[in-house]
Amino acid sequence: MTMLLDLALVAWLLALAIHVARARDDQGAIIAFIAFGLLLGLGWTRLSAIDVAMTEAAIGGGVTGMLLLRAEARLRQRSSQPQTPKRTTKAAAAIACTVVAAGLALAVLSFPSPAPTLAPAAAAALDSTGLGNPVTAVLLAYRALDTLLEKVVLLLALLGVWSLAPDQLWGGAPELRQTVAPPPFVYLGRILPPFGVLIAVYMCWVGADAPGGTFQAGTVLAAMWLLIMLASLRPAPETRRTTLRLLLVGGPVLFFAVGFLGFAVADGFLSYPEGAAKPIIVGIEAALTVSIALTLGLLVAGPSSRAPAP
Amino acid sequence: MTSLANAFTLVAVGCGALLFLAGTLGLLRFPDTLSRLHALSKADNLGLGLIVLGLLPQAESFAGGLKLVCVWLLAQISAATASQLIAGVLYRRKSRP
Incomplete structure (x- = not known):
């Protein structure tokens, strides 16, 4: 069945x-x-x-x-004529996708059975981190460097979007709201965010011991923020604001700081002191959640489209 | 007592699934957007409601049951808003020459 x-x-x-x-x-x-x-x-x-x-x-x-x-x-908005890609472009894309899919399929099929796995090792070392969720342990303890770099990449993506703004608009606010927000949407924008924030905080907190974590919580937070901006309840912030930029880099910076602190109090870069791993990880996750929420929200909001207020 | 709860779950979830099937049929077969929306919201509200109601006796704890009800309420709110938005777009398109 x-x-x-x-x-x-x-x-x-x-x-x-x-x-x-x-x-x-x-x-x-x-x-x-x-x-x-x-x-x-x-x-x-x-x-x-x-x-x-x-x-x-x-x-x-x-x-x-x-x-x-x-x-x-x-x-x-830009082009009145809808542009369709050329046949050759389509064919090239189709061939590239097929090759990647076939390669992945071959790789998966050629695994010996049972497939090589690090899962028992990850589960065995779980006690030393104090966490209950092996996925979080992999993301923030065993392979913390990957997670750290991934967050830096997100920030770089946001910088890429921001740099699409013309020079005179740099530092201004992106334009996200609709010309007239329909009343049902405004109603949703008023009642949903409290639930969303609660769910996001819960997801971030429970991530240490159960499925959940920074990315999921950050996305829910970003969704609530976007809802508020789209319903014209609050305007999008000016991208030059110092608090905004500090919060954006806050998560990765804290992550880096803890990483370098590892040289002094533990075995090296990104290693946590014995017994204190869990509170440190939860702290990093909280800061990362805020950074991810802001980054995703601003990615959707796009480059600034209004000149900064003098 | 457990078998009674299980029977209730089976009947309620079955009815919910049937409503979803009917709603999907309506979505595919009804002639215009407003009646399709009507079919969709019936399936969303009542179908999901019946499924949640049927799953309540199976919940492990009171908090678990409460979460199920919250899922239904949140789905209600978002479905109602989405229907209103789609209907609003349709209305504005019609009233414009």
Whole structure:
């Protein structure tokens, strides 16, 4: 019975992927892509990877879709003629995708059975971190360097978006609100954020011991912030504000500081002192959540489109 | 007592699934956007409500049940808002010449 369900899920995912690739109207393709992200989240749940499932639903189904929709709307404003890619471009993209998919499939199929795994080692060392969730232990203790660099990449992406603004608008506020926000949307923007913030705080806190964590919590926070900005309840902030920039870099900076402190009080870069790993990790996660929420929100808001107030 | 709770779950979740099926049929077959929205919100509100109601006896704790009800309430709010937004766009498009 569950086998049937899994097969249906796989068929559904494949059909939706083909639909996304073939859809002629961009908006429809993006909406199908959002549905694809949510379904893929279900797929990860079936593989018992709840942490991945939550991230996929939040990023793949949420933020990416919103980014793409904004980009599509902006492209539509710019050009009156819808531009379709050339046949050769399409063919090249199709070939590249097929090669990558085939390569991945080959790699997965060529694993010896049982596949090599570090899961027992990760579970065995869990006690020394004081954490209960092995995924968080991998992300913030065993492979902390990867996580740290990933957050720096996010900041670089935001810098890339910001640098699209013309010189005279640098440091100004991005424009996100609609000309007239419909009343039901404003109502949603008033009542949903308290729940969202509560859920985000819970996700961040519970991440140490159960599925959840910084990225999921940060995405939920970002969604609530975007809702408030889209409903015109609060304007987007000026990007030159010092508090905003401090909060943006706060998470990675704290991470770096703890990393370098590791030379003095523990075994080296990014190693935590014995017994104090958990409180340090939870502290880093809290700062990272705020940074991720701001970064994702500002990524969607886009480059500044108004000159900074004098 | 447990078998009674299980029977209740089966009936309620079954009804919910049936409503979702009917809602999907409506979404695919109804002629215009407003009636399709109607079918969709019926499935969302009542179907999900019945499924949550059916799952309540299976919840391990009071807090777990409360979370299920919260999921239903949040889905309600977002579904209602989305329907209003779509209907609003439709209305503005129609009233414009």
